[in-house]
Amino acid sequence: xxxxxxxxxxxxxxxxxxxxxxxxxSVGSADLGIGDTLSVLVGGGSELHRTLILDLxxxxxxxxxxxxxxxxxxxxxxxVLLRNPLADPYVLGLSGGAAVGALLAxxxxxxxxxxxGSAFAGAMLATLxxxxxxxxxxxxxxxxxxxxxxxxxxxxxxxxxLILAMSPASRLPGMLYWLMGDLSHAGQPxxxxxxxxxxxxxVFPLGRSLNVLARGSLQAAALGVxxxxxxxxxxxxxxxxxxxxxxxxxxxGFVGLVVPHMLRLALGNDQRMIxxxxxxxxGTLLVLADxxxxxxxxxxxxxxxxxxxxxxxxxxxxxxxxxx
Amino acid sequence: MTALTTDNLIIDIPGRAPGSPLNLEVQPxxxxxxxxxxxxxxxxxxxxxxxxxxxxxxxVLLDGRALGSLKRKSVSQQLGLVFQDRQDxxxxxxxxxxxxxxxxxxxxxxxxxxEDIAIAERALQALDVGHLRDRLVSTLSGGERQRVAxxxxxxxxxxxxxxxxxxxxxxxxxxxxxMRLLSGHAEAGRAVFMCLHDLNLAARWCDxxxxxxxxxxxxxxxxxxxxxxxxxxxxxxxxxxxVEVDGAPVFVPVRS
Numbered sequence: 001x002x003x004x005x006x007x008x009x010x011x012x013x014x015x016x017x018x019x020x021x022x023x024x025x026s027v028g029s030a031d032l033g034i035g036d037t038l039s040v041l042v043g044g045g046s047e048l049h050r051t052l053i054l055d056l057x058x059x060x061x062x063x064x065x066x067x068x069x070x071x072x073x074x075x076x077x078x079x080v081l082l083r084n085p086l087a088d089p090y091v092l093g094l095s096g097g098a099a100v101g102a103l104l105a106x107x108x109x110x111x112x113x114x115x116x117g118s119a120f121a122g123a124m125l126a127t128l129x130x131x132x133x134x135x136x137x138x139x140x141x142x143x144x145x146x147x148x149x150x151x152x153x154x155x156x157x158x159x160x161x162l163i164l165a166m167s168p169a170s171r172l173p174g175m176l177y178w179l180m181g182d183l184s185h186a187g188q189p190x191x192x193x194x195x196x197x198x199x200x201x202x203v204f205p206l207g208r209s210l211n212v213l214a215r216g217s218l219q220a221a222a223l224g225v226x227x228x229x230x231x232x233x234x235x236x237x238x239x240x241x242x243x244x245x246x247x248x249x250x251x252x253g254f255v256g257l258v259v260p261h262m263l264r265l266a267l268g269n270d271q272r273m274i275x276x277x278x279x280x281x282x283g284t285l286l287v288l289a290d291x292x293x294x295x296x297x298x299x300x301x302x303x304x305x306x307x308x309x310x311x312x313x314x315x316x317x318x319x320x321x322x323x324x
Numbered sequence: 325m326t327a328l329t330t331d332n333l334i335i336d337i338p339g340r341a342p343g344s345p346l347n348l349e350v351q352p353x354x355x356x357x358x359x360x361x362x363x364x365x366x367x368x369x370x371x372x373x374x375x376x377x378x379x380x381x382x383x384v385l386l387d388g389r390a391l392g393s394l395k396r397k398s399v400s401q402q403l404g405l406v407f408q409d410r411q412d413x414x415x416x417x418x419x420x421x422x423x424x425x426x427x428x429x430x431x432x433x434x435x436x437x438x439e440d441i442a443i444a445e446r447a448l449q450a451l452d453v454g455h456l457r458d459r460l461v462s463t464l465s466g467g468e469r470q471r472v473a474x475x476x477x478x479x480x481x482x483x484x485x486x487x488x489x490x491x492x493x494x495x496x497x498x499x500x501x502x503m504r505l506l507s508g509h510a511e512a513g514r515a516v517f518m519c520l521h522d523l524n525l526a527a528r529w530c531d532x533x534x535x536x537x538x539x540x541x542x543x544x545x546x547x548x549x550x551x552x553x554x555x556x557x558x559x560x561x562x563x564x565x566x567v568e569v570d571g572a573p574v575f576v577p578v579r580s
Binding site for chain 2: 084206208212214215216222223224226264268
């Protein structure tokens with residue numbers, strides 16, 4: 001595929017992403033016109049508007065974009081790794097591990113950074129556990145990795161229920177919001193955005209190798225791909241992406257599954273196209289979902305994971321129904 | 325052009341006693357056929373020759389250099405393999421499938437150029453699947469997929485072509501067309517090494533044969549020396565009648 005073929009779809013997705021972010025920072029408890037919003041973004045506007053947009057809404061919008069992009073790229077990588085379009089980071093128990101980490105921190109009364117750090121540690125522990133167990137006596141196959149992940153995820157699920165059952169009632173709302181995905185405590189968006197951009201740049205030169213790997217590991221090896229090290233690399237990268245996303249926003253479901261699938265139906269399965277497109281479209285989806293989460297029952301907020309599931313399930317089913 | 329040789333190679337088949345060592349010399353211009361009953365290790369041998377499986381003992385050499393000491397990428401520029409089974413987990417078009425054959429020849433940052441696409445299209449034309457270039461591989465018939473797989477190998481354009489049952493699923497006309505294509509590429513200086521189930525296809529198109537027996541023994545050499553009815557009868561445990569047609573022997577199983 002020539003580079004020019006990549007440009008047009010990605011430019012279109014980038015424009016849509018910018019428009020979504022613009023909408024997201026202008027609507028909320030106090031609606032600003034697009035004109036006011038733009039004047040703030042170029043350095044003008046009133047003091048109140050500046051605080052509202054630059055200090056409150058923009059960081060949250062960028063966090064939503066980063067989280068969605070990270071999850072979608074992680075999902076696309078996992079699907080190539082397992083040669084299964086139904087794989088996603090959550091199926092392999094990564095978010096379960098992160099959730100157990102975060103909930104344990106909350107149960108112990110920790111707040112802020114400790115919860116995030118604990119979630120990150122939980123996700124990485126889940127990664128090592130699944131890969132270590134699936135590796136077993138030497139060789140692992142995609143089906144064995146998937147089965148190990150599913151069983152370990154069920155184990156994490158049981159631990160989550162156990163923690164919820166043991167927790168005092170006062171802590172439950174925070175825990176439930178975290179489990180459903182919530183951007184109101186996202187903090188700084190920059191680490192997540194940096195990871196997203198870095199990974200997109202790192203993965204791009206691997207794109208053609210990933211295309212070949214999607215045809216099966218033997219075929220890939222016969223075409224000169226070092227399969228074992230490539231598989232390790234994408235598993236670690238996908239885990240890092242998931243851990244970063246979960247740390248920012250809790251367990252937001254469906255983005256990693258729905259976004260890559262929708263893009264493959266529209267754009268084909270060249271990873272050099274799909275991975276950056278996933279970063280843009282996944283980010284856009286979560287920005288829009290988070291905007292809805294803020295305004296639907298304002299001033300109350302919904303967990304964003306509820307919105308992604310409510311949008312994602314029917315869209316996915318519709319596309320699946322219509323596809324060949 | 326590259327030669328493929330094996331030095332006392334014993335392939336590794338789990339749960340089976342090691343067979344006799346192979347010392348093959350596959351030279352440019354030669355067409356080799358591997359014959360043997362089901363489960364004798366023909367596919368394992370091909371995968372071992374391609375460096376996808378470790379041998380039990382011995383070595384595979386490309387132009388005298390051990391396969392294990394070469395980079396995977398440089399191996400894949402010299403040697404390619406058509407698999408018997410293929411995975412179609414994700415949808416892909418015929419042209420995209422053939423284009424992956426260019427992978428060994430491109431650097432990480434390089435996109436496929438117009439020239440790469442032209443190479444893939446020529447290969448698809450040569451295999452009579454050029455008109456299917458925009459179809460999804462998953463919608464093709466078994467024989468069409470087989471020809472797309474061979475076109476992918478032709479796009480890869482290595483010196484040594486390994487093929488696992490290339491005549492599978494092919495109708496009579498395309499069997500002959502594929503065999504003619506393979507022997508044409510051998511005449512142009514490539515080496516072809518393929519597993520075949522069809523004794524008569526092997527007798528007609530191969531100049532060298534390797535017979536693999538269930539006992540683990542093997543013998544190899546020029547085709548006319550190997551096509552001895554008694555040897556073939558014990559190979560397949562099947563009584564054969566031999567007739568001569570068009571200067572080549574034809575083997576027909578006896579109805580008992």
